[in-house]
Structures are given as C-alpha cells and as structure tokens.
Amino acid sequence: MESIYRLNKVVRILNNLRLGVNANLKNAVSVRNFTVSSLKCDLMDFFDDKKNWGAKEVKCGRSWTKEELRLKSNEDLHKLWYVLLKERNMLLTMEEECNAQVKLFPSPERLDKVADSMENLETVVRERNKAYHQLETGETGERPGRVETGAFGIRYYYKMCEYPLPKEMNTKWKQKYKFYKYDKDVEDFLVKYREKLYLSKRRKATRDFNHVIGLLNRYPNMDMEALKQQYPDVDIEKAKRSRKYGGHFAPQ
Known part of the structure; x- marks a missing residue:
C-alpha cells in the first residue's frame, strides 16, 4: 500500500509539472532564433x-x-x-x-x-x-600611406607599416618595393602606355556616342534624364545633331 501511495504521489507531481510547463508555453513570446548552419565535425x-x-x-x-x-x-x-x-x-x-x-x-x-x-x-x-x-583621438586610425611611383613609372598608393629592421638594413623590403628612378626605357614605355590609355578612352567614348545615337533612333520617346544618367559623358544634344541620328529605324 505504501508503494502505491508513493507512485500516486509521483504521478501527481508529474502532472502538475506538465500543466505548469504548458501554461508557460502559452504565455511565452514567440522569438526567432539565430539561424546557423548544421553542426558538422568532419x-x-x-x-x-x-x-x-x-x-x-x-x-x-x-x-x-x-x-x-x-x-x-x-x-x-x-x-x-x-x-x-x-x-x-x-x-x-x-x-x-x-x-x-x-x-x-x-x-x-x-x-x-x-x-x-x-x-x-x-x-x-x-x-x-x-x-x-x-x-x-581626432585621427582616422587607418594605416598611413603616400602616393609613390613604381619601378615602371606607374603611380600607386603605398601603405606604410612597421618593420623590426631599419629601411637601410631591410633587404627584403628593398627587393619588394622598388620606386622609380629615371630610366630612358621606362620613359619610352610610359609614352606608349599613356597613348594606349588615351586610345582606349577615346574608343570607349566613340562606342558610347554611337550607342546613344542608336538608342535615340530606336526609341525617340525615351526618357532623356535616364539616358543622361546612364551615359553622363555623352553629349545628348550633339548626338541629335549627328548625321547618324534619324536613320532608317521606324518610330515605335
């Protein structure tokens, strides 16, 4: 009889705990957990x-x-x-x-x-x-740097950093960072390099100009403000005065 009494007491305690847990779940506020990937240890x-x-x-x-x-x-x-x-x-x-x-x-x-x-x-x-x-501190906290000219005469932003050795004794730093010194071959290279950049920029401007003329011919009622925003370097009025404007495209 005593064992049955103890068993009934345990059952009552478990029921009370279950009712309490259900009540707390009903009153709980739903929150979204932080989403992470599945745990894998291999x-x-x-x-x-x-x-x-x-x-x-x-x-x-x-x-x-x-x-x-x-x-x-x-x-x-x-x-x-x-x-x-x-x-x-x-x-x-x-x-x-x-x-x-x-x-x-x-x-x-x-x-x-x-x-x-x-x-x-x-x-x-x-x-x-x-x-x-x-x-x-009144400073940005970024690594200090300066504009330098590389061994081939091309300018770039050099980020400074601390080294355990002085610059005069640091052979690895001297091999890695070689700044520009006058050289006739480098000057000839820079002339051709700047010419290449100029021609590339000029070709791009010509392509954009012709493309804008094609857009104006195909879509004469398009939004000019959007066209200027997408192609800010193209003179829209000059494109309209071009001989290519108003070609054989039928207006839509």
Missing part, C-alpha cells in the same frame, strides 16, 4: 548540402547591402563575417571539385554575392573604426 563541412550535388542551379538570395549592415551590431557583424567566410570556403571547395570532375559549377554567382557581402561588411566596420578613432 571535412563534409567544406562541401555543399548533398541535395545540391549534381543540380544545375542552386537558388540563393542576394548579397548584403551596406544599408542593411549598418543596422547590425558589432557582435552580429562578427558572427556574419564567419558565416560568410564559411560559405566562401564551401563554394571554393565545390568549385574545385566540379573542375576536377569536369562538371559545371552550379550558380557561380554565389561566389560574387559572398564577395560583395564581405566587401560591404569590411566597409561598414572600417566606417565605425574611423568614427571611433576620430572621436577619441
């Missing part, structure tokens, strides 16, 4: 989900924009960076595997979206670091 973490193996297309969302990332906290940005880094490693592994098996990598634009997201995230973090350092 090398399969570098591969995509098995349901995507052999697929011709893998649906994915767009990249993170700067406006969205600016609303995130530093902790969320830190977590998101490692999520993107893990996704990039997985995509690179899958791309290499597809190349080894002579197969097409499905949806290669995923790599571009991840790269854009990581670049935007770095930009947002750099903005916050600059704002913090300017508030505390």
